Amino acid sequence: MIRRCLQAVRRFIPHYHALFQDAVSQRGLAESPELWCSAHRSARGLSKMSLWPFSVSPRDFSQPNTSWNAEMQEVYDHYNALCEVKTEEGEKKGPWRKLPSYNRSLKYATGGVYLSKIIQSKARLFTRNIKEHGATFEYVVFMNKQEKRCVCAFQAGHLLEGPPGHVHGGAIATMIDTVTGTLAGYLAGPIMTANLNINYRSPIPLGSVVVLHSALDRTEGKKIFVTCRVTSTDESKLHTEATALFISVNMGHLFGT
């Protein structure tokens, strides 16, 4: 009876299945950076998870929405079509994969010794902390694991202004860190940014759509070197170039233990 109740409750807990699998699968963790924290918690046992039974599925912020302009939708459609390929036997997984994107990763984290319960409950991912569609970072990341690279379609919202009518350099850096970090995390598991080197070549107009092309350069032990180019959607214009260094860390480093 008790077991049945628990099973019913767990069906309502977002990520439950992913958490459970990721907790025992390093590969799963690498493919889903946003679940590291969750997996850490689940790996410590499910006993501390919330048993509140009315949780809803988390919102995937990288799904098309009404704020997307035609260009954003076009890039999305292009890579989304590459996620499944048609064969004689029917449709099968293609070389690309669309990554879901949620606004929190701390829901199940203990937070080490530093995080209060309030912070744990209120923390939100920087790029996904505004509910209004289109106001800040509208983006979607597609990963090609075989080629160790990813692309991100990014539509810069009106709240990201830096120079008049153009995107703030810090917002561009945030997107570069996010996309290169997602690639490094996908390939290597838990990482932290050690170094980010950015050359701003031409300004990005607010409201426009750009594509971030990120690729693995090389790995050396714990070090993962990643490159990133930010271009117009047809790649005719280079906006920004960057290199990033990530260091593999263990979960203890993230949780201050």
Ligand SMILES: CCCCCCCCCC(=O)SCCNC(=O)CCNC(=O)[C@H](O)C(C)(C)COP(=O)(O)OP(=O)(O)OC[C@H]1O[C@@H](n2cnc3c(N)ncnc32)[C@H](O)[C@@H]1OP(=O)(O)O
């Ligand atoms: C969820 C969706 C989004 C997902 C993507 C988001 C990505 C966002 C990621 C971030 O923004 S993380 C936040 C910003 N970064 C930090 O706060 C990191 C703060 N720094 C640290 O925690 C540590 O310094 C760090 C983990 C980076 C390295 O510490 P370690 O003690 O693990 O490294 P260690 O000192 O053992 O050095 C390992 C190697 O890396 C090298 N290294 C470390 N830091 C370096 C550095 N800054 N520059 C160049 N090399 C560096 C170091 O020389 C050494 O090289 P060798 O093995 O060849 O000797």
